Amino acid sequence: MNNIIAAPMIIPILIGILLIFFRRFTLLQRWVSFGGMAASAFISIYILNQIQSQGIMRLDFGGWEPPFGILFVADSFSMLLVTTTSIVTAVCLLYGFSSIGEKREKMFFYSFVNFLVAGVNGSFLTGDLFNLYVNFEIMLLASYVLIAIGGEKRQFRESIKYVAINVLSSFFFLIAIAYLYGTLGTLNMAHISVRVAEVGQTPILTVIGVVFLLVFSLKAGLLLYYWLPGSYSAPPSMIAALFGALLTKVGIYAMFRVFTLIFYHEPEVTHTLIGVMAALTLIGGSLGAIAFKDIRQIVSYNVVIAVGFILVGLAVATPSAIEGAIYYLIHDMVVKALLFILAGMMMAVTGTAQINRMSGLIRNYPAFGWMFFIAMLALAGVPPLSGFIGKMLVGQGAVEAGSYILVALAFISSIFVLYSLLRVFLNCFWGETIIEVEEKVPMKKGWLISCALLTLMIFGLGLGAEALAGYVSSAANTLLNPEIYIDAVLND
Amino acid sequence: MKINDVILHAVTKIVVFIIFTMAVYLFLSGHHNPGGGFVGGLVLASAFVLLFLAFDMETVRHAIPFDFKYVAALGAFIAVASGVGSVFFDAPILSMTHGYFVLPIFGETELATVTLFELGVALAVVGVVVTIILSIGEDI
Numbered sequence: 082m083n084n085i086i087a088a089p090m091i092i093p094i095l096i097g098i099l100l101i102f103f104r105r106f107t108l109l110q111r112w113v114s115f116g117g118m119a120a121s122a123f124i125s126i127y128i129l130n131q132i133q134s135q136g137i138m139r140l141d142f143g144g145w146e147p148p149f150g151i152l153f154v155a156d157s158f159s160m161l162l163v164t165t166t167s168i169v170t171a172v173c174l175l176y177g178f179s180s181i182g183e184k185r186e187k188m189f190f191y192s193f194v195n196f197l198v199a200g201v202n203g204s205f206l207t208g209d210l211f212n213l214y215v216n217f218e219i220m221l222l223a224s225y226v227l228i229a230i231g232g233e234k235r236q237f238r239e240s241i242k243y244v245a246i247n248v249l250s251s252f253f254f255l256i257a258i259a260y261l262y263g264t265l266g267t268l269n270m271a272h273i274s275v276r277v278a279e280v281g282q283t284p285i286l287t288v289i290g291v292v293f294l295l296v297f298s299l300k301a302g303l304l305l306y307y308w309l310p311g312s313y314s315a316p317p318s319m320i321a322a323l324f325g326a327l328l329t330k331v332g333i334y335a336m337f338r339v340f341t342l343i344f345y346h347e348p349e350v351t352h353t354l355i356g357v358m359a360a361l362t363l364i365g366g367s368l369g370a371i372a373f374k375d376i377r378q379i380v381s382y383n384v385v386i387a388v389g390f391i392l393v394g395l396a397v398a399t400p401s402a403i404e405g406a407i408y409y410l411i412h413d414m415v416v417k418a419l420l421f422i423l424a425g426m427m428m429a430v431t432g433t434a435q436i437n438r439m440s441g442l443i444r445n446y447p448a449f450g451w452m453f454f455i456a457m458l459a460l461a462g463v464p465p466l467s468g469f470i471g472k473m474l475v476g477q478g479a480v481e482a483g484s485y486i487l488v489a490l491a492f493i494s495s496i497f498v499l500y501s502l503l504r505v506f507l508n509c510f511w512g513e514t515i516i517e518v519e520e521k522v523p524m525k526k527g528w529l530i531s532c533a534l535l536t537l538m539i540f541g542l543g544l545g546a547e548a549l550a551g552y553v554s555s556a557a558n559t560l561l562n563p564e565i566y567i568d569a570v571l572n573d
Numbered sequence: 574m575k576i577n578d579v580i581l582h583a584v585t586k587i588v589v590f591i592i593f594t595m596a597v598y599l600f601l602s603g604h605h606n607p608g609g610g611f612v613g614g615l616v617l618a619s620a621f622v623l624l625f626l627a628f629d630m631e632t633v634r635h636a637i638p639f640d641f642k643y644v645a646a647l648g649a650f651i652a653v654a655s656g657v658g659s660v661f662f663d664a665p666i667l668s669m670t671h672g673y674f675v676l677p678i679f680g681e682t683e684l685a686t687v688t689l690f691e692l693g694v695a696l697a698v699v700g701v702v703v704t705i706i707l708s709i710g711e712d713i
Contacts, residue, residue: 087666091657098653101646142667 083138086128086155089121089163089202097195110191111178117195118171121202125164129552132157137559137569139208147208147570148272154208154570158407158556162205162334165414169326170198172534176422177319179527180429185231185317193230197223197323204331208570210261210268213335214254217300221247224328227320228312239315246308250299257292264289271570274343274563282346290344290351294336294358301332303392304358306385310369313384314377318425321377325384326418330410333391337406340395341560348398356396356487362389363490367497371504375434379501380424383460386494387413393487394475402478404557408549409471412459412542416467419456419535423449426532427509430522436505441514445521448529450510452536457506459539461499467542578627585627592620600695604683610691614648614698621703630710641707645700652693655686 096117100110132138137156141147155163174194181190200220207213225247229240262268264285265276277286295305302309309329313321336355344351366385373379391413394406426449431439443450459466462473472495479488516522542549559565596616603609624633659668671685 084660084666091653091666094653095650095657098646098650102643141665144665144668 083140083155085124086138086140086153086206088124089128089167090153090199090206092117092121092124093195093199093202097192097199100192100195101189104187104189107183107186110186111174114191114195115171115174118167118174118198121198122164122167122171125160125167128155129157129160129164132160133551133555137566139570148267148269151207151209151212152269152570153206154271154566155206156556156559156566156569157552158337158560159205159334161407161411161552161556162330162414163202165411166198166201166205166327166330168538169414169418169535170194170323172531172538173319173322173326173418173422175527175534176322176425176531179525180425181317181319182231188230190227190230193223193226194323197227197327199223201327201331205334208270210258210270210273214251214258217254217331217335218251220328220331221251224324227323228316230320231317233315236315239311242308243312246299250296253292253299254296257289257296260289260292261286269570270338270342271567274567275571277343277346282344287344287347287350290340290347291354293339293344294351294354297332297336297339298358299332301329301336301392302362302385302388303332303336303355304362304365306362306365306388309385310378310381313381313421314375318421318428321380322418322421322425325381325421326414329384329388330414333388333410336392337395337560341398341403342563342566345398345563352396352398355392356484359389359392359396360487360490362386362392363494367494367501370497370501374436376424376427376436376505376509377434379436379505380420383420383498383501384417386498387417390472390475390491390494393479393484393491396487397479397482397484398561399478399481400557400561401474401481403560404553405471405474405476405478407471407553407556408474408542408546409468411549412467412471412539415535415538415542416456416459419452419532419539420460422528422532422535423453423456426524426528429528430516430524431509436508439509439515440512441510441516443510444514445516446524449524449532452532453502453506453510455536455539457499457502459543460502462495465540465543467539467546469543470546581627585623589620589624592616592623596620600691601688603691604685604687610694611698613691614695615702617695618699618702618706621699622706625706625710630707641700641703643700645697645704648693648696648698648700650693652690652697655689655693658686 096113100113103109128138132155137154140153141150142152143150197220200216200223203216204213204220207216225240225244228243229236261273265273267273267276299305313324340351340355362385366382366389369382370379370386391406391409394402394409427439427442428434430442430446433439455466459468462468475491476488479491596613599608599616600610600613603613656667659666669686671683673681674684676682
């Protein structure tokens with residue numbers, strides 16, 4: 082019995098509910114949310130270390146043994162993501178304190194951020210397919226509110242699309258779960274895996290696998306990303322940062338889990354399909370990233386490219402590619418939060434989102450300009466920053482597997498990332514300054530502190546990759562050897 | 574012209590209590606028979622909606638002076654707390670238990686912690702339904 086592994090979900094839920102009663106006390110709301118996130122970050126790190134010594138931990142809710150009850154399973158992969166989620170959210174909250182505005186803060190903003198994180202952490206932790214659906218819904222319901230909070234026209238327009246596409250994909254998710262339950266008679270992921278292995282992955286099971294792929298690619302923005310740039314550019318930048326850092330990652334996590342634990346017997350079909358979709362995502366995302374002049378669109382298309390890149394790792398599924406994908410996933414959560422926050426700051430100081438109307442920002446705000454530069458290098462994968470190790474390992478794995486087209490596309494997309502952000506950098510930060518000294522919007526302390534923390538994390542992840550190596554290889558090991566996961570759940 | 578709705582008022586005053594009783598019955602019977610917190614909560618909410626329909630909003634707000642958003646939040650808190658509370662008894666989260674107690678009037682009664690959870694669900698349902706209907710009503 083490990084009640085502690087439910088803490089990363091329970092703490093945000095309880096805090097979220099309690100904060101509803103303290104609607105008018107903004108200061109209290111801010112620091113309680115921040116404290117809760119920090120606490121769950123520390124607890125997650127503690128659990129992560131426990132897993133290294135004791136193996137995978139699980140919690141059977143209400144004492145119902147698997148495969149009958151629902152359960153949380155904490156392995157290194159999920160705990161790495163839970164830890165990153167809590168830390169990134171805590172830093173985003175710091176940025177939110179000074180950017181989100183009193184009006185939104187009084188509309189239960191912090192409660193819904195907490196619910197969002199609860200759903201995200203729950204999705205990472207759960208060991209039951211239907212419970213995964215429930216956690217997805219918790220996360221999505223909170224995100225529906227967050228995307229529309231404040232009630233601007235643009236937000237409403239985008240939220241309708243966002244809600245429609247997500248309701249549709251949730252519907253497909255339910256259908257896929259129903260098919261799988263009808264075929265195998267169980268919903269516990271480890272138990273499903275055992276049964277799929279027993280009967281062999283028959284064509285019908287592969288088709289169900291493809292339905293799951295469809296669902297998760299809608300959520301993750303793999304190929305089916307057409308809703309993503311619009312939705313992620315509508316809400317205030319702090320919410321966009323949370324979305325960009327967390328939401329697509331949950332879809333990616335679900336894909337990794339399902340296609341390494343359950344449907345891994347027919348890689349010629351499923352993994353090839355993932356590879357093709359990843360390749361098309363990389364192409365489409367790269368074109369989108371250089372096509373627009375709106376900073377929010379550019380940044381959102383960078384999210385799409387990263388999704389394609391991470392799934393190249395899953396498509397080739399060699400040990401080093403999986404390890405690389407995990408490194409890159411963690412890096413991407415941090416760096417996308419930073420990128421969205423920087424984009425939000427650029428819009429806040431210039432009052433426009435068009436990059437050709439900004440110029441010379443680095444003269445007014447040097448620290449800000451350099452942090453953008455560092456984020457750009459990290460995204461392009463320049464050592465010693467955090468993107469490097471992930472890109473290198475994914476590339477190495479893809480070469481080992483002989484998928485040269487994917488390698489080529491993955492690295493060409495990095496050049497497009499670099500080009501798209503370099504264009505922003507040249508346009509907005511270099512050149513003659515357009516902001517007069519007396520008109521200069523003072524940079525708030527919270528903005529710089531949150532950016533500085535994320536930049537430090539980029540350096541930390543890059544230089545401290547060695548410290549992470551143990552956790553990442555344990556995570557990759559569990560993903561590549563499903564029996565470790567199954568043993569921990571069923572034969573304990 | 575003032576609408577004469579004296580019959581509606583008179584009937585509502587009686588029927589609301591019948592609905593309340595029905596809601597409590599459904600809520601308590603839910604442990605072994607059809608019913609439970611969700612259904613009980615819906616029926617309870619329908620009583621409030623009837624009150625809002627028969628009398629105007631100001632009158633009812635004056636008689637029932639609490640914000641239904643907080644009722645929903647209280648319900649959610651009770652429901653979550655009933656699951657998390659098992660931490661203090663060294664049991665896995667969401668563990669439920671029950672026991673038989675001899676109470677003064679009821680005699681031997683089965684008391685279950687599930688009822689606490691159901692109470693939370695019922696309050697959450699009442700709060701959410703009434704909040705939705707009131708906000709739709711305010712728009713028009």
